[in-house]
Amino acid sequence: MWILFATVFGWLRRMRFDIVVNQLTAKASIDKEITIFGGEQYRPFVYVQDIADACIAAMEADKELVDRQIF
Numbered sequence: 695m696w697i698l699f700a701t702v703f704g705w706l707r708r709m710r711f712d713i714v715v716n717q718l719t720a721k722a723s724i725d726k727e728i729t730i731f732g733g734e735q736y737r738p739f740v741y742v743q744d745i746a747d748a749c750i751a752a753m754e755a756d757k758e759l760v761d762r763q764i765f
Contacts, residue, residue: 704742715739 703715721728752760
């Protein structure tokens with residue numbers, strides 16, 4: 695089974711600032727501005743609680759509904 699997630703963001707007890715959402719938030723808080731280069735990039739972001747809820751829902755669902763599915 696493969697589990698791959700998009701770029702997950704959210705609050706951690708030990709914040710990671712190598713994640714782009716956290717980097718941009720920290721920069722905006724400290725410098726009061728952020729710089730975006732290019733602007734054509736795309737990265738899917740998903741909140742950590744949404745990932746947790748989705749995993750729980752998949753684990754609680756009937757196997758026939760979720761086996762070998764992509765969500």
